[in-house]
Amino acid sequence: MTGEALGFYCLSAVLVGSALAVVLTKNLFHAVLWLALALTGTAGIFLLLDAEFLAAVQLLLYAGGIVTIVVFAIVVTERLVGERISQTSRRIAGGAAVSLVLAALIVSAVMQGPLTSVRSPMALDLTREIGDTVLTRFVLPFELLALLMLAGLMGAIYFARPED
Amino acid sequence: MGLQAYLTLAAIVFCIGFFGVITRRNTIGILLGIELMLNSVNINLVAFSRFSGDITGMVFTVFTICITVTEAALGLAIVILLFRVRRTVTADQLDLLKG
Numbered sequence: 001m002t003g004e005a006l007g008f009y010c011l012s013a014v015l016v017g018s019a020l021a022v023v024l025t026k027n028l029f030h031a032v033l034w035l036a037l038a039l040t041g042t043a044g045i046f047l048l049l050d051a052e053f054l055a056a057v058q059l060l061l062y063a064g065g066i067v068t069i070v071v072f073a074i075v076v077t078e079r080l081v082g083e084r085i086s087q088t089s090r091r092i093a094g095g096a097a098v099s100l101v102l103a104a105l106i107v108s109a110v111m112q113g114p115l116t117s118v119r120s121p122m123a124l125d126l127t128r129e130i131g132d133t134v135l136t137r138f139v140l141p142f143e144l145l146a147l148l149m150l151a152g153l154m155g156a157i158y159f160a161r162p163e164d
Numbered sequence: 165m166g167l168q169a170y171l172t173l174a175a176i177v178f179c180i181g182f183f184g185v186i187t188r189r190n191t192i193g194i195l196l197g198i199e200l201m202l203n204s205v206n207i208n209l210v211a212f213s214r215f216s217g218d219i220t221g222m223v224f225t226v227f228t229i230c231i232t233v234t235e236a237a238l239g240l241a242i243v244i245l246l247f248r249v250r251r252t253v254t255a256d257q258l259d260l261l262k263g
Contacts, residue, residue, distance in 0.1 A: 004165055005165055007169075008165045008169060011256055012173050012256040016173070016176055016177065016180070018176050018223065019180040019181065019200050020180055022178050022180075022181075022184060022196055022197070022200060023181070023183055023187070023188070023193075023200075024194075024196060028192060028193065028240040031193065031196055032196065035196050035199060035200070038177075038200065038203070039199075039203060040186060042203050042206065042207060045170070045207055045218060046210055048165075049170070049210050049211060049213075049214040050167075050214060051213075051214070051222055051225075052180075053222075053233050054206075054210060054222060054225055054226070054229075057226065057229055058206075058229065061229055061230075061233050062203070062229065062232075062233070065233055065236075066199060066232075066236045069236060069237055069240055070192065070196070070236070070240065072194070072240075073192060073240040073243055073244060074192060076244055076247070077192070077244065077253050082200065085250060090189055090256075091187060092187055093185075094184060095182060095183050095186045095187040097181075098182075099179040099182050099186075100179070101179070102179050102182060103175055103178075103179035106175035106178070107172050107175050107176075110168055110171045110172055110175065111168065111172075111216075114229055115166065115167045115168050115171070115215075116193070116215055116216075116231055117165075117166025117167060117168070118167070118168055118215075118216075119213065119214060119217070120214075120216055120218075121214055121227070122215060122217050124220075125223065126219070126252030126256075130219060130222050130223055130226065133219050133220070133223050134223055134226065137192070138223055138227075139226065142202070142227075144255025145227055145230055145231070146192065146233065146236065149230060149234050152234035152235070152237065152238050153234065153237060155239075155241070156237045156238050156240075156241035157240055159241035159244070159245045160241040160244050161240070161256065
């Protein structure tokens with residue numbers, strides 16, 4: 001077994017296991033921590049796919065940013081840190097059935113398609129390539145994205161403003 | 165590992181996130197499920213990009229990551245606002261728009 005396959009199977013086990021823990025654990029705090037592990041596992045998958053820059057962005061923005069925001073939201077809404085914050089699920093059997101059918105459909109479609117297993121050659125330094133492409137071919141979406149993020153963050157501040 | 169392995173992994177994570185979205189009762193739990201789903205889509209984009217040798221997929225991933233972070237910030241702000249108004253974050257009790 002090659003190193004890449006070994007890394008892929010280990011990361012897949014971590015990713016699927018922690019994803020299951022996110023949706024199944026009763027304690028919401030634990031769910032957020034499992035989500036952090038799942039996002040870190042995804043960063044590892046990105047590394048396997050030679051996307052070092054995306055792995056770094058994933059760790060900084062997702063595992064660093066989102067997890068912090070979610071923990072803040074839990075602290076604000078539950079008010080009681082350290083106490084057991086239980087969250088229940090409902091209709092687990094129906095949800096599991098729908099999810100399993102959906103997974104089976106997607107996987108069977110993936111297996112049928114004529115998909116390559118050979119990686120096409122790419123530039124050695126993908127980070128430089130991504131930067132070049134963002135600021136040349138995709139410069140308009142990039143600027144629109146900046147506008148979207150500004151609007152989104154202003155909206156978030158507006159929603160979460162102190163009561164007056 | 166071929167492209168199919170990565171796509172299968174992403175499909176499994178997507179369906180786990182979907183399961184979380186439809187079964188969780190806490191709105192924050194639902195948001196966590198949405199994060200998982202968006203995350204698996206990113207795996208798909210990067211895998212397709214790497215195997216087809218086209219950088220566009222990775223650029224799209226940068227965009228989706230930014231949009232996801234904005235979405236999470238907005239969603240959680242809405243959750244905090246809901247909690248302030250209704251004193252609950254359980255999705256079953258947020259039935260203001262129910263006919």
